[in-house]
Amino acid sequence: MIVKHFIIAVIATIVSSQAQVHDKSWRTIINNKDSAWFATQEAKAIAENVLLYQRNIGGWPKNIQMQKPLSKEEKLQLESQKSSTDEVTTDNGATTQEMLFLSKMYRATANETYKMAFLSGLDYILEAQYDSGGWPQFYPLKKGYYTHITFNDDSMVNILNLLKNLKENTGKYAIKPSEETLKKINVAFNKGIDCILKTQYKQNGILTAWCAQHDEITLQPTKARAYELPSLSGSESANIVLLLMDLENPTEAIKTAINSAVAWFEKVKIMGIKQVWEYDEQTKKRDKKIVNDANASPLWARFMALEDNRPFFCDRDGIVKYALSDIGYERRNGYGWYTDRASEVLKKYPEWKAKYDNGIKEKKAIKDDFNMIVAKDGSGDFYTIQEAIYAAKAFPYQRVIIHVKNGVYNEKVQVFSWNTQVSLIGESKENTIISFDDYFGKIDLGRNSTFHTATVLIEGNDFVAKNLSIRNTSGPVGQAIALSVIANRCYFENCAFLGNQDTVYTAGEGFKQYFKNCYIEGTVDFIFGEATVLFENCEISSKSSGYVTAASTPKEQEFGYVFKGCKLTAPENVNDVFLGRPWRTYAKTVFINCNLGKHIKPEGWHNWSNKEAEKLAFYAEYQGTGEGYKPEARVVWSHQLKASEAKKYTLETILKSTSAWYQNL
Template sequence: MSYFKFASSVVLIISLSVLGHAQVLNKSWGSITHQEEGPWFATEEAKAIAENVLLYQRDIGGWPKNIQMQNPLNTTEKAALIKQKNSTKEVTTDNGATIQEMLYLSKMYRQIPDPRYKEAFLKGVQYLLEAQYNNGGWPQFYPLKKGYYTHITYNDDSMVNILRLLQALKDNTETLSIKPSPAQLQKIDVAFNKGIDCILKTQYKQNGVLTAWCAQHDEKTLKPAKARSYELPSLSGKESANIVLLLMSIDKPSEAIKNAINHAVTWFDATKILGLKREFIRDENGKFIDKQIVKDENGVPLWARFMELEDNTPFFCDRDGIKKATIDEIGDERRRGYAWYTDIPNKVLEKYPEWLAINKVSTENKSPKNAYNMVVSKDGTGDFTNIQDAIYAAKAIPAQRVIIHVKNGVYNEKVHVFSWNTKITLLGESQEKTIITFDDFFNKINLGRNSTFHTATVLVEGDDFIAKNLTIENASGDVGQAVALSVNANRCFFENCKLLGFQDTLYTAGEGFKQYFKNCYIEGGTDFIFGEATVLFESCTIHSKTNSYITAASTPENQEFGYVFKNCKITANNEVNAVYLGRPWRIYAKTVFVNCDLGKQIKPEGWHNWSKPEAEKTSFYAEYHNSGAGFQPEHRVKWSHQLSKHEAKKYSFKNILGNNFSKNH
């Protein structure tokens, strides 16, 4: 069933008389535009309304919102509208604007092929195409209006309505009577596909698992965003339902679309509220005066309009923007004037079994073609669309190496390689375009003093792990402790990888564990390489984003090696001019730089004791044959070391990492 036929079934249908001349002036504009097509659209009344629609359209192609187009206009009002034709203020797709007017003109044109109707409709199409962001989303207003209006807007189904109209045009469903030119149809097809891609990219991941959508997403970061004071970033039961119904209507859906639907349905099933019912209170004249949520064991499932991003807990908000746990805690005006609950997801759950059958989608866990050689691709052409699912499918303690090929794309997920997932290789398609990113940080996790260790975008606990040709990012920014990569495993190898973050970018954990980074780029602010493992960094670029400390080793007392940097470039942002090579997280810290090019940002003293005088006797900080403006051995702290050629021979690959760690690992 097309969207427009579906919409007709859920709005008030206007009954037609035998002659098709029923009056509609007492109906809302939305009801008029969604009524079933028929002879009424050839009446004088319908034509008069069409003239109003043409008058209200701006030259840019769109319409303002909340206009009851069926209301008669006097001469003065018509003249004012003509003067406003070239204005672009308040042109929008919010509250059904522009889409409703286009639907009306299409229904008129089928009955009365007036070329003005066609011209206005096609101008509307062009408006929609021009309003689309490059990332596929649409703002609430175009031209852009300052404020939250620039966000990608799913609220009140704004973007879904646009995509439904474009879908009807590109699929030539005969739902619409006006046909764009072949050139415009090609643009419509591109716009529709970009819009669907935006939907897939904005589906929110909760602890690495796809869930639903927010009512609006930031147009740049694609993250959930705030709108009005009571519309806080959250998962939306209402808007998400119509997004999924749109995805379900797509013929021959990609694996990525199937994956999005399956995860959304799982989320709807997990977040439904049972045992409640919405009750609308009316006065003796039938006028709505209040609504309540009452207990009803037989009530249909409901969903909250807003749910917490972290755990799906419903919340409610008044105009003060303060979250409340129950609807009774907010004022009468917002309680009565906003749809805090919805039952629309029931339509998704009802349609889901049929959709599964039509598209031959299995709800069972997907098995890869080759358990030792899997492919992850965002476009659905691989075995999986996200990395964690591939790891879930990997054999425990495998007899041979499990290679997971990760195609180019931005994977917005937390990845956990469990201790039983040994011999895993993540092989990216390219360092620059294969990106694993997430934005957890200490205060966001908020699990007490050890919250840092829960923030990692990628957590590796399986021995003999390899990663090549990819980027791992903690995108939270300068907000305190926020780990990009945490390695708590032995014999792990990273080559041609980028590690991006700020404070605590790379955590190398595990007493006695050996880890190797080759040709990698690692950036951060404070202590952005820290931990107790023995780690060799070879031919890497180590980049400081702030005046602070590069390393914070916590080498165990009896461990021979801590951090060793060989043939590395130590760089920084242009404004950075005061960076220490390291400070001791624990007092037996060991860090050595060999044959490294040290930028001018390195402080002459080189090392810091972290206000631990005893660490000056127990830690071991050394250099050999370094170069660059930052290499000033004569000014180094007296408790650091400049190695002799004989002493430097100790820092060989074999001595540091051992016989079981091959360079061809």
């Protein structure tokens, strides 16, 4: 028998993908075609096939070469199968890859049919999720191992990456779901991550990795096909960890999961061997072999024993073997038994560790303690805003200016009470974005959970922000703060604050804050708190029916909220918006020379079922304009100021303090 080595050193992941993915050509079309191609007739013809294969439930069957032309008879057959739910799955990339294709089609053509099919697929995925946060391999459920929570072939990771891109609006997908669907996406994603944390296997009390499938009830590792026994996976576990490492501002539980998995990957990596194909001249077949090679890159076994991490192999009889050569030709060559995917985890880990578990991503010598640069591309002093704040001097004698370059900074930012005189200066309001998605139910710390949800929390006095956006992306899920200001003499200029309920919290009895030329959006009570705040030339946009303000002004405080020269706007379909309601009985809110859209209710103000507030709160307007300014229809307990009364609402009077701090910004 003459044996020749055939393409020595085959990379393990390539071997695995060849064995596992039966739709390689279709996947290549989706991922490798130029964006302009998706507007061509060729692409549209394939898109028609994709639409035909989609079932009414929203998902697709797997292993279909969607690009292959269909005969008239085949098309009729697919039409007749539309209502069938058989074999609809997320296995082998099914459904998630078709959704990506449709998104690219929609971006290129703006055809609403593609958008609706994409959203139908999204509904399918959301519906298929277990209460535990996992997903089965097939939905509706198919008897057998298919009901297990399926990490196999990255099924669940593919889903979570899809949801992550949608909820973070990264731009990967051209289709933006509704606010209500985004709310569901956020909940589903968080449940999915929680499921990952709960299924990480403990070996003798130590967290390790994951099995390719876990029991949907007990969450324990379980078997699938005869040769897929309960085990620790060197393949699926790698992509789970890469997903976790991609989460901004990870919780301590996520950090522990990553650190534990990386320690396990280091422990179980296999050195000194590599996979090769050998070609047999007589049988005209190639055969996978394991050979010794001291210079080979590390490999990880697809299956490792739950008790001691020992790599094992199985034929279709389910009998454990400890050498690849001990199983039959068909399974030996038709399955990915080794992988190098964990190399990517180990490559990225030091950077992740430095960023999230070591204070800063990369230690650099700061050229100027009072002028620092934050840039996601590494061109600045820091990669994240919080890193720069950690490095800022406490109670400095001069202002600390942190320049933030364009980018989406997915992090919670806190400017501590000792970080006084800090300025965050963005490169542009549109493209310098601080974003996070905490909300009341997610924080779940009791009745005051709202105050822990802020994307940006300011506690240091004399803070300044310019030319940036701060958003809470949790969606319409209840209380979810974008900006929380619990500091005195704070100034915001040309900034955007984006959220839903409770977007901006302005706190501090006697504290003064100033918003100029800013955009603030929300739904209910989206500007609330007890500080004295001047909003000048700002756009205040209501996304739904609700209340613009919920002041809680202290009794002895002369001013609460003052809006001067502001414009109150809303989408065409939004009506029934109140200017404010009293969070506390002595609330004070005044609108001067503001343009009020038609969405503002004629009565203007609401008492929040507090009759006492009608006597003690102070709600007033002066010389408004717009369809929503109807002084004659306002509630009788509100006020229309006289010119003599309006004179006191000057910048100097409202923001008075021991020094004219607002003049030096």
